Amino acid sequence: WLFEEVPTATLSPPKVTIMEGDNVQLTCTTAGVPSPELIWDMSLFTNYTSGQISVLRLSNLSSSDHNSRISCIAENIVGDRESSLLLNILFPPKITKLSDAISDHHWCIPFSVSGNPQPELQWYRNDVEVTEGQYIMTMIHDITEREYHGCLQLDSPTHINNGRYRLVAKNRYGTDRKEVDAHFMVEPWGKGDVLTLSILRELNWLAEMLVNILNSPISSPTLSLTGPSSVISNDDDSASPLHHVSNGSNTPSSSEMGPDAVIIGMTNIPVIENPQYFRIIQHIMRHNIVLKRELGEGAFGKVFLAECYNLSPDQEKILVAVKTLKEASENARKDFHREAELLTNLQHEHIVTFYGVCVESDPLIMVFEYMKHGDLNKFLRAHGPDAVLMAKGQTTRPVELTQSQMLHIAQQIASGMVYLASQHFVHCDLATRNCLVGENLLVKIGDFGMSRDVYSTDYYRVGGHTMLPIRWMPPESIMYRKFTTESDIWSLGVVLWEIFTYGKQPWYQLSNNEVSECITQGRVLQRPRTCPKEVYDLMLGCWQRVPHMRLNIKEIHSLLLHLAKASPVYLDILG
Ligand code: AMP
DSSP: OOOEEEEEEEEEEEEEEETTOOOOEEEEEEESSSSEEEEEESSSSSSEOSSSEEEEESOOOOGGGGGGGGEEEEEEEEEEEEEEEEEEEEEEEEEEEEOOOEEEEEEEEEEEEEEEEEOOEEETTTTTEESSSSEEEEEEEEEEEEOOOOOEEESSSOOOEEEEEEEEEEEETOOOOOOEOOOOOOOSSSGGGOSSOOOOOHHHHHHHHHHHHHHHOOOBBBBBOOHHHHHHHHSGGGGTTTTTTSTTTOOOOOOTTSSSEETTEEEEEOOOOOOTTSOOOOOOOGGGEEEEEEEEEEOEEEEEEEEEEETTHHHHHHHHEEESSSSSHHHHHHHHHHHHHHHHHHOOTTBEEEEEEOOOSSSSSEEEEETTTEEEEHHHHSHHHHHHHHHHTTTTOOOOOOOOHHHHHHHHHHHHHHHHHTTTTTOOOOOOGGGOOOOGGOEEEOOOSOOOOTGGGSEEEEETTEEGGGGGGHHHHHHHHOOOOOHHOOOOOOHHHHHTSSOOTTTTTTHHHOOOOOOOHHOOOOTTTOOOHHHHEEEEEEEESSSGGGGGGHHHHHHHHHHHHHHHHSSOOOO
């Protein structure tokens, strides 16, 4: 050859989108010196020809050919070049699997569906359309070349969710449907005895309530319902001013035989319902909110210090922190409302007080009590040895936190966690950045998943948008995304470590990948220099690999309370 030339291959048409059952003709043109060999390469066969142009006829294409790759390769002594396409075959939906409900972290009715374009899915229970929401939703876990695999996920379903579930999959080429019976729980009472149980989500609630009633001095055969506080009782949470909600406009009806009661035998017993349904979100008028200055920025938007008028009957105005929702997409609005609903129903002296929302116009606003010293992580750093050193020579020097102050902080967070666990609430993101500090070292858990932007280096991005606080997560959360009360306990151990290191980032010396490896291999954080042995033992109790071997939250709280009360001289500082 006088000269050599790299071969080229060109497929025409460059894209193929056709209906199932149709035929298609592909042409491949090659060039190059010496004249290249032309090779068709498909998943099922390879075909060699020596011409410069070759035509491939594919007939009666089926859905199983969807996403198959077809390549035409030109190859000579200089090298090879390839031109390829993916077959895009349009076909109606087919439900290839719909199985019995299984229980893992949530309940799941597993299904697999194929179809192109992606079918829309609608569920029916006993012929009634299922409205999806926070507790029932379709989740797609895996997408293969032709199929979507997922679950109808049910969060703590009860007997009222039992029934015949029909899945209907639809796209513009057709519809498929399949049914399965799902049985989650036995109906606990004979039909005649149940007045309204539609919002009783877990039998646990009832069991817990019975225990509380038996222990409660107000136990009587004609109890009426005045709010969860009347039955959760016995806790120190009664100190919260908002906790004893009167039977006013923001609680549901509560007549003795009203819809909130269940009759068992002769006793009329109030039902502890899912607290999320209990109190109604307070709405605050925009003209009652006067912004003063910016406090910070979270994932939802900016946080401002503001004055709020007419919030409390004995004060004309009070200082509040308002969180604004910057981008009001449909999803962001949903998150906003879910968060507000949740916060309305979490009331405890160590949970930041939520006053209500203002949704008259954009931006949407959430109103919280103002915590003067901001987030605990910043506070710890501002009262650590580095801050003290940096401020040398200045007139107002910060003072380093003492050990008993650290224990006081830890004890308050544990108290908030005792309450959350009693509400069956899994926080999933307990960390000092999500706690707030007020006057007199009052500490409250102050954030429920809204702070991920500011401390983005504390989170590990997996896939597109999921950010995980892996440095605070136990092995089972890292490996299986399993979040439970026990995984919160692990995080509480990490919070203790943060407190005793004046706000250091856990595993600060390691990258996210290294942290993930380290935790799953069973390594735990080292004892901070200023941490007493008793407290480190507590941390180790939180970091047991097997979740149920971890200390329980009540034990942790009472140990911390005990240590906080004890004079620091009794603590074994040197170990
Ligand atoms: P967040 O959106 O909750 O992450 O808040 C962002 C920042 O605003 C926090 O790091 C705090 O410094 C500040 N902040 C949030 N809530 C309050 C509050 N209730 N009182 C005082 N400062 C707050």
